[in-house]
Amino acid sequence: MPYHHGNLRTALLERAAEVIAKHGIEALSLRGLARDLGVSHAAPGAHFADRKALLSELAREGFRLSVDAMHAGAAAAGRDPVARYRALGRSYVQFARENPSYFRAINHPEVRAHDDDALREARAAWVTTLREGVQEAQAAGWHPEADPEVLLAFSCAAASGAAEMLSDPSWAGAFGAADVDALADAVLDLVVHRSRTSVLPLPDDERKVS
Amino acid sequence: MPYHHGNLRTALLERAAEVIAKHGIEALSLRGLARDLGVSHAAPGAHFADRKALLSELAREGFRLSVDAMHAGAAAAGRDPVARYRALGRSYVQFARENPSYFRAINHPEVRAHDDDALREARAAWVTTLREGVQEAQAAGWHPEADPEVLLAFSCAAASGAAEMLSDPSWAGAFGAADVDALADAVLDLVVHRSRTSVLPLPDDERKVS
DNA sequence: GGTCGAACTTGTCAATGCCAAGTTCGTGAC
DNA sequence: GTCACGAACTTGGCATTGACAAGTTCGACC
Numbered sequence: 001m002p003y004h005h006g007n008l009r010t011a012l013l014e015r016a017a018e019v020i021a022k023h024g025i026e027a028l029s030l031r032g033l034a035r036d037l038g039v040s041h042a043a044p045g046a047h048f049a050d051r052k053a054l055l056s057e058l059a060r061e062g063f064r065l066s067v068d069a070m071h072a073g074a075a076a077a078g079r080d081p082v083a084r085y086r087a088l089g090r091s092y093v094q095f096a097r098e099n100p101s102y103f104r105a106i107n108h109p110e111v112r113a114h115d116d117d118a119l120r121e122a123r124a125a126w127v128t129t130l131r132e133g134v135q136e137a138q139a140a141g142w143h144p145e146a147d148p149e150v151l152l153a154f155s156c157a158a159a160s161g162a163a164e165m166l167s168d169p170s171w172a173g174a175f176g177a178a179d180v181d182a183l184a185d186a187v188l189d190l191v192v193h194r195s196r197t198s199v200l201p202l203p204d205d206e207r208k209v210s
Numbered sequence: 211m212p213y214h215h216g217n218l219r220t221a222l223l224e225r226a227a228e229v230i231a232k233h234g235i236e237a238l239s240l241r242g243l244a245r246d247l248g249v250s251h252a253a254p255g256a257h258f259a260d261r262k263a264l265l266s267e268l269a270r271e272g273f274r275l276s277v278d279a280m281h282a283g284a285a286a287a288g289r290d291p292v293a294r295y296r297a298l299g300r301s302y303v304q305f306a307r308e309n310p311s312y313f314r315a316i317n318h319p320e321v322r323a324h325d326d327d328a329l330r331e332a333r334a335a336w337v338t339t340l341r342e343g344v345q346e347a348q349a350a351g352w353h354p355e356a357d358p359e360v361l362l363a364f365s366c367a368a369a370s371g372a373a374e375m376l377s378d379p380s381w382a383g384a385f386g387a388a389d390v391d392a393l394a395d396a397v398l399d400l401v402v403h404r405s406r407t408s409v410l411p412l413p414d415d416e417r418k419v420s
Numbered sequence: 421g422g423t424c425g426a427a428c429t430t431g432t433c434a435a436t437g438c439c440a441a442g443t444t445c446g447t448g449a450c
Numbered sequence: 451g452t453c454a455c456g457a458a459c460t461t462g463g464c465a466t467t468g469a470c471a472a473g474t475t476c477g478a479c480c
Contacts, residue, residue, distance in 0.1 A: 002475095002476095003427085003428070003429090003474085003475050003476070004426090004427055004428065004475075004476070004477090005427080005428080008427080008428085024319065024320075024323050025319055026319065026320050026323070029466085029467060029468085030467080030468075031466075031467060031468080032466095032467090039428075039429090040428065040429045040430070041429090041430090041467090041468095042428080042429070042430080042431095042468095042469090042470090043427075043428055043429075045428095045468095045469085045470095046426070046427050046428065047427090050468075050469085051467095051468085104319060107319075108319060109234065109235055109236065109314060109317075109318060109319075110234075110236050112378060112380050113234055113236070113380075115380065123380070123381075123384070124384065127384045143400075146400065147387075147396065149385050149386035149387050149393075150387070150393060150396040150397060150400065151400070152385055152386075153372075153375065153376070153385045153387070153393055153396075153397050154368075154372075154396075154397045154400040154401070156371070156375055156381070156384070156385075157368060157371030157372040157374070157375050157376075157397060158364075158367060158368050158371055159371070160371040160374060160375065161366070161367035161368055161369070161370040161371025161372070161374070162363075162364075162367040162371070164367070164370060164371070164374075165363065165366055165367050165370060166363070166367075168322060170322050170323075170325065170333070171333075171366075174333070174334065174337045174366070175359050175362060175363045175366075176359035176362075177359050177360070177363070183359075183360060183363055186357065186360040186363075186364075187360060187363050187364045187367060190353075190356065190360065190361070190364040191364070212444095212445090213443085213444050213445070213458085213459070213460090214444075214445070214446090214457090214458055214459065215458080215459080218458080218459085239435080239436060239437085240436080240437075241435075241436060241437080242435095242436090249459075249460090250459065250460045250461070251436090251437095251460090251461090252437095252438085252439090252459080252460070252461080252462095253458075253459055253460075255437095255438085255439095255459095256457070256458050256459065257458090260437075260438085261436095261437085
């Protein structure tokens with residue numbers, strides 16, 4: 001058993017994600033992680049100033065992973081810019097449902113109140129991903145007359161709100177749908193679909209909703 | 211100075227809202243409130259089993275106040291069901307911005323994980339308010355072909371996401387708009403507007419966006 | 421080999437939540 | 451008026467956690 005753990009920072013983040021997934025963020029403590037990993041109670045202090053710093057790093061990683069997921073979702077959606085834009089939101093909802101620890105860290109109030117450069121950059125990259133999706137969709141005829149920053153705010157709100165509500169058991173049960181995946185698909189259809197018919201209804205789009 | 215405070219439960223809730231507004235939820239502790247109110251450290255225990263119970267009560271009150279605000283907003287919007295529906299969302303954003311303590315309690319992860327009847331009922335009443343708004347708007351021709359539960363999920367996600375993002379300084383700065391009120395108005399226009407033109411564009415509605 | 425700094429350990433203290441026993445006081449029954 | 455009871459409180463003790471500081475280990479560099 002060497003004196004130095006050798007990879008404590010990564011181990012702390014991994015164990016933290018496990019604890020959050022199993023017991024929620026309120027169960028997370030630096031001493032608890034230290035115990036779990038077999039190091040002294042103050043050892044995590046060498047890597048993270050406090051719990052908030054650890055959570056912020058998880059959130060930063062969560063933003064990065066979700067941006068990757070959104071890009072992958074958009075790539076899988078093909079060439080149509082509006083379909084790619086829709087895939088951004090759908091992928092974020094899926095990310096939230098499949099990665100509760102990272103998603104909870106992203107949205108945790110203590111992280112929200114933590115204003116460090118790395119986190120701000122990660123959040124900005126997330127917003128940029130949606131902004132690019134908005135711009136391409138708009139260039140393709142989606143909401144052609146709207147202010148792009150308003151479209152962006154709407155998009156971020158819808159993606160974030162849908163991800164929260166469709167990944168949180170205390171909310172997901174409020175809606176009558178038995179299949180959360182199908183509900184997420186339908187909600188994202190609403191986010192993008194009406195926009196497409198703002199000027200002229202398209203028969204293809206009409207069939208999609210039915 | 212009588213032995214009994216006489217109205218400790220209410221005083222605790224009021225002081226908690228003040229502390230949250232000024233220092234954030236992470237600064238809230240039962241001992242801190244007890245000190246602030248000049249009672250013994252264990253006295254709050256007679257009214258709230260723990261911090262989570264206190265926060266849940268604040269969240270319940272927050273849901274109630276926000277439902278009142280939404281109803282008032284809808285009443286002020288006049289007779290048009292779609293305008294009234296839009297006013298629900300707009301009023302919720304405004305509520306979030308004007309009542310940060312209650313809004314933060316509503317969304318706090320520990321409250322989310324707290325599953326008691328009073329909170330569930332309050333949340334259900336909030337959802338019902340939106341559901342009624344959706345039903346009336348749909349009956350008036352908004353998204354006539356859509357599944358009402360999908361509309362509801364979309365509405366809750368949009369309202370909640372917009373309220374979060376437009377009330378939280380760490381997000382609000384991400385959008386280029388200088389005026390958050392105008393941005394909130396525009397975002398809500400996007401939520402409702404396209405729906406109205408799903409079948410036929412209406413000249414009045416077109417002018418609203420411009 | 422010596423120095424330095426990062427990664428750790430050990431120990432202490434304060435704040436918080438939690439629990440239990442004790443005190444105060446208002447209400448209702450007799 | 452007295453007594454019993456229960457709700458609202460006080461006091462005290464304990465465990466856990468974060469924060470801090472001094473001490474130890476160990477790898478890199480000169």
